[in-house]
Amino acid sequence: MPLSKEDVLAQANLASKNTLMETLEIEMIDFGEDFLTARMPVNSRVYQPDGVLHGGATAALAESVGSFASHIFTNIEEKFVRGIEITANHLKSVTEGYVYAKATFIHRGQTTQLLDIRVTDEHDNLISICRLSTISLPRKK
Numbered sequence: 001m002p003l004s005k006e007d008v009l010a011q012a013n014l015a016s017k018n019t020l021m022e023t024l025e026i027e028m029i030d031f032g033e034d035f036l037t038a039r040m041p042v043n044s045r046v047y048q049p050d051g052v053l054h055g056g057a058t059a060a061l062a063e064s065v066g067s068f069a070s071h072i073f074t075n076i077e078e079k080f081v082r083g084i085e086i087t088a089n090h091l092k093s094v095t096e097g098y099v100y101a102k103a104t105f106i107h108r109g110q111t112t113q114l115l116d117i118r119v120t121d122e123h124d125n126l127i128s129i130c131r132l133s134t135i136s137l138p139r140k141k
Contacts, residue, residue: 005031012036012068021064024057028068035104036069042094052093058119058128059088061101066115066132069103079136084112088130097122103132111136 003011012028024046030037038061040046046057063086070081100120107114112135119128 008072012072016064020060024060026061026064028065029100031069031072034108035102036065036072037100037102038065038068039098039100041098042096052095053099053127055088055090055128058090058099059086059130061099062086062088062103062117062119062128062130063132065101066103066117066130067134069105069115070113070134070136073105073108074136078139080139081113081134081136083132084135085133086130088128090128092121092125092127094121094127099127101130106131 008031009028016022016026024040026038026040028036028038040057040061042053046054048054063083067081067083074081101117103115103117105113106116112133115132115134117130117132118126119130121127
């Protein structure tokens with residue numbers, strides 16, 4: 001029996017306890033057949049010294065949502081997922097509110113996956129465009 005959307009999101013957010021995702025207050029908020037969306041508050045925890053969203057925090061948000069997306073769509077009893085490369089192009093600064101990262105699959109292979117991650121602000125302005133490659137490796141038995 002497949003889990004409900006609420007159950008999947010609750011499990012993803014529970015898995016974030018005591019991790020970087022919890023420190024940055026990243027929360028998984030929506031998912032569908034080929035996407036996962038997360039949000040992160042923009043505040044002093046994620047600022048550069050001049051008071052704008054740090055690109056590293058944006059990349060951490062993107063890698064978190066992309067890796068979780070690969071994880072959700074992988075048989076985790078047989079495989080585990082790791083990020084292997086991320087790129088981020090930052091287009092606009094943010095000083096407050098939330099940023100949202102929506103990860104969608106460009107390629108969903110058995111071994112490697114490629115995700116497009118669009119980071120937007122609360123007004124749907126494009127903040128960053130990221131690409132994440134993940135790999136699904138067999139679990140040792």
